Amino acid sequence: MSHTLSYDNTFEGFLSTVFYVFEYKLSKVKIVKEERFAQTFFDIPIIVETEDEKATRIWRWLAKEAGRGACNDLYRAYLSELEGIEDDLLYFIQAVAKTKDAKHLIKNFADPTILKISKVVRKVGREKHRMDAFVRFRETKDGLYVATVEPDFDVLPLITSHFEKRYADQKWLIYDLKRNYGIYYDLHKVETVKMEMDKNVNKASYSHLFFTENELAYQELWQNYFKSVDIVSRRNTKLHLQHVPKRYWKYLSEKQPFS
Amino acid sequence: MNFDRIKEKLNILADAAKYDVSCSSSGSNRTNKDKGLGNASGMGICHTYTQDGRCVSLLKILLTNHCIFDCAYCVTRKSNDIKRAAFKVQEVVDLTINFYRRNYIEGLFLSSGIFKNPDYTMERLIQVAKKLREEENFNGYIHLKSIPGASDELMREAGLYADRLSVNIEIPTKEGLKLLAPDKKREDFTKPMQKITNEIIQYKSEKKIIKSTPIYAPAGQSTQMIVGASGESDAAIMYTAAHFYKKFQLKRVYYSGYVPISYDDRLPSIGTEVPVLRENRLYQTNWLLRFYGFDIRELLNKEHPNLDVDIDPKLGWALRNLDQFPVDVNRADKRMLARIPGVGMRSVHKILYARKYRKLNWEHLKAIGISMNRAKYFLVCDSSYFESKDRTPEQLKDLILHGGKSKFNNVYNGQLNLFETPQTKRIA
Ligand code: SF4
Numbered sequence: 103m104s105h106t107l108s109y110d111n112t113f114e115g116f117l118s119t120v121f122y123v124f125e126y127k128l129s130k131v132k133i134v135k136e137e138r139f140a141q142t143f144f145d146i147p148i149i150v151e152t153e154d155e156k157a158t159r160i161w162r163w164l165a166k167e168a169g170r171g172a173c174n175d176l177y178r179a180y181l182s183e184l185e186g187i188e189d190d191l192l193y194f195i196q197a198v199a200k201t202k203d204a205k206h207l208i209k210n211f212a213d214p215t216i217l218k219i220s221k222v223v224r225k226v227g228r229e230k231h232r233m234d235a236f237v238r239f240r241e242t243k244d245g246l247y248v249a250t251v252e253p254d255f256d257v258l259p260l261i262t263s264h265f266e267k268r269y270a271d272q273k274w275l276i277y278d279l280k281r282n283y284g285i286y287y288d289l290h291k292v293e294t295v296k297m298e299m300d301k302n303v304n305k306a307s308y309s310h311l312f313f314t315e316n317e318l319a320y321q322e323l324w325q326n327y328f329k330s331v332d333i334v335s336r337r338n339t340k341l342h343l344q345h346v347p348k349r350y351w352k353y354l355s356e357k358q359p360f361s
Numbered sequence: 362m363n364f365d366r367i368k369e370k371l372n373i374l375a376d377a378a379k380y381d382v383s384c385s386s387s388g389s390n391r392t393n394k395d396k397g398l399g400n401a402s403g404m405g406i407c408h409t410y411t412q413d414g415r416c417v418s419l420l421k422i423l424l425t426n427h428c429i430f431d432c433a434y435c436v437t438r439k440s441n442d443i444k445r446a447a448f449k450v451q452e453v454v455d456l457t458i459n460f461y462r463r464n465y466i467e468g469l470f471l472s473s474g475i476f477k478n479p480d481y482t483m484e485r486l487i488q489v490a491k492k493l494r495e496e497e498n499f500n501g502y503i504h505l506k507s508i509p510g511a512s513d514e515l516m517r518e519a520g521l522y523a524d525r526l527s528v529n530i531e532i533p534t535k536e537g538l539k540l541l542a543p544d545k546k547r548e549d550f551t552k553p554m555q556k557i558t559n560e561i562i563q564y565k566s567e568k569k570i571i572k573s574t575p576i577y578a579p580a581g582q583s584t585q586m587i588v589g590a591s592g593e594s595d596a597a598i599m600y601t602a603a604h605f606y607k608k609f610q611l612k613r614v615y616y617s618g619y620v621p622i623s624y625d626d627r628l629p630s631i632g633t634e635v636p637v638l639r640e641n642r643l644y645q646t647n648w649l650l651r652f653y654g655f656d657i658r659e660l661l662n663k664e665h666p667n668l669d670v671d672i673d674p675k676l677g678w679a680l681r682n683l684d685q686f687p688v689d690v691n692r693a694d695k696r697m698l699a700r701i702p703g704v705g706m707r708s709v710h711k712i713l714y715a716r717k718y719r720k721l722n723w724e725h726l727k728a729i730g731i732s733m734n735r736a737k738y739f740l741v742c743d744s745s746y747f748e749s750k751d752r753t754p755e756q757l758k759d760l761i762l763h764g765g766k767s768k769f770n771n772v773y774n775g776q777l778n779l780f781e782t783p784q785t786k787r788i789a
Contacts, residue, residue, distance in 0.1 A: 211715035272398070324460060327375050342414050345407070
């Protein structure tokens with residue numbers, strides 16, 4: 103018989119579910135986030151409780167058997183939020199349990215599922231780098247450097263340490279509008295925050311309400327700079343779009359019309 | 362801040378600096394000190410891309426475009442009738458800090474026309490870097506141009522604040538240099554380069570003994586050569602590059618397709634196409650030398666002084682060396698795997714890992730992501746099907762180029778494939 107298991111949308115929840123699968127020796131399972139649960143009413147639904155202790159046990163065991171690198175990869179793949187990714191991850195974790203020496207199992211690229219995971223890991227990695235690059239801070243009148251983003255995958259956990267190390271002497275907030283949470287640095291530590299963002303914060307006509315005059319001046323200087331470095335006789339729009347796909351333009355200062 | 366004035370200066374001095382293609386911010390190891398601003402470790406980030414697809418990583422400007430020299434290939438040359446401007450030291454500092462805080466850039470790349478004399482110019486560049494480091498506690502990336510002819514003492518000081526230093530050779534041959542830049546001698550470039558090379562070696566060895574030795578130009582040196590301005594061959598460019606890589610332990614040599622900017626009859630005239638494809642072939646060659654284990658003599662030599670334009674240099678090499686193929690992907694070593702056309706370095710690694718678990722067949726190779734339409738003629742795998750027919754290099758080239766859609770498409774895609782990661786990595 104097949105089982106559908108649901109968990110609370112957290113990574114710990116997912117690992118607890120994996121624990122559950124091992125504990126009850128289930129085969130033929132599908133793991134879904136609670137929010138996606140409704141569509142699959144054909145199967146017997148099991149709601150798995152998140153238990154940090156069980157999650158930690160699975161995670162430590164995995165690190166020991168498959169290596170730190172594999173754990174990082176699994177976490178990254180998980181953040182892709184792709185439909186069915188949980189099942190691929192479970193497949194791998196079960197394979198680790200069955201393999202005597204699983205230290206390099208994550209590199210068995212002859213296995214279609216493992217190859218697929220590696221490709222997802224790469225995509226998530228690319229999105230992380232895009233966010234490192236494309237975050238554009240704007241200085242508010244309260245001296246906070248704020249950026250809004252809508253990444254394809256849930257990569258804020260992956261970029262935290264980069265921004266924390268780099269911008270140690272300014273308060274900043276990077277807010278994911280798609281997933282409605284952000285990371286906030288108060289000069290001491292980074293915290294995850296949830297808040298009501300003003301709807302108008304990204305509208306040019308309201309800019310002067312939120313941001314300093316200096317801020318608007320530097321945005322304009324940056325736009326100017328972007329225009330000046332263009333070498334018209336070399337223009338290659340295809341290559342440009344490949345590097346800076348249009349869906350990211352919304353929050354790039356250099357791509358905004360002059361206010 | 363006199364905003365309009367700054368804006369005008371920025372337009373003029375960014376425009377004049379854009380012909381220097383280097384925009385790398387990688388290779389340094391500067392960490393954020395005492396909760397200050399910024400760091401410069403790791404790969405370097407391209408924060409945006411110009412409309413011709415070049416990485417924008419640094420604020421790249423000239424301190425001034427006043428110049429006492431008259432190099433024919435340069436927009437800033439004395440005899441050119443253009444608007445001139447000069448930044449004050451503090452203005453560059455403010456721009457850098459404020460762009461950096463907004464995550465626009467990884468740091469500053471500061472170059473300059475030569476005003477008064479080389480030392481006077483170099484001193485100003487150093488002042489900017491020193492101010493950024495000491496007054497602003499800025500730990501982001503700083504790339505300073507070594508001004509040809511600057512004194513040893515100043516060059517030494519520059520390395521204390523900069524992550525990278527560079528001086529552009531621009532013209533690969535001595536004769537070309539004489540013709541196009543009569544004010545300059547080879548020695549004007551090599552002397553500051555040599556000084557910095559020596560300092561880097563010395564600081565490194567001291568650091569081993571005394572931990573508190575300051576870091577010195579941790580991202581090393583680079584240079585740039587203009588392609589297509591003086592009728593030089595690809596071999597002349599690449600052999601000069603190889604010489605400089607070795608002699609001065611350069612981190613990177615950049616190739617910049619000449620953008621016609623004057624009606625000087627010593628140079629290609631305005632309207633001549635920028636040799637972008639040729640530039641790309643040179644980068645590919647460089648890439649093969651750095652990461653694929655090729656020796657320059659295999660790719661360019663007396664019989665073969667120029668790279669093929671219609672095919673990439675790796676395919677070109679394979680076609681000249683068909684006796685080394687087909688390669689058995691289940692047994693060949695890394696070196697030979699890397700030489701199969703259509704197999705990139707990432708695929709090489711995947712093959713090496715995957716074949717520990719089982720013998721690989723066409724399905725596996727395809728899933729791993731190798732480019733079948735070229736690779737299939739050069740390899741065998743765990744399958745009874747393979748291309749067994751003997752073909753001449755010309756026939757193979759024809760098959761590969763015209764097997765796909767249009768001829769141009771095929772060449773172009775091949776080129777982009779090889780560059781899929783390099784685009785970011787190479788520049789980063
Ligand atoms: S010295 Fe430098 S800035 Fe001056 S003309 Fe020559 S290349 Fe241009």
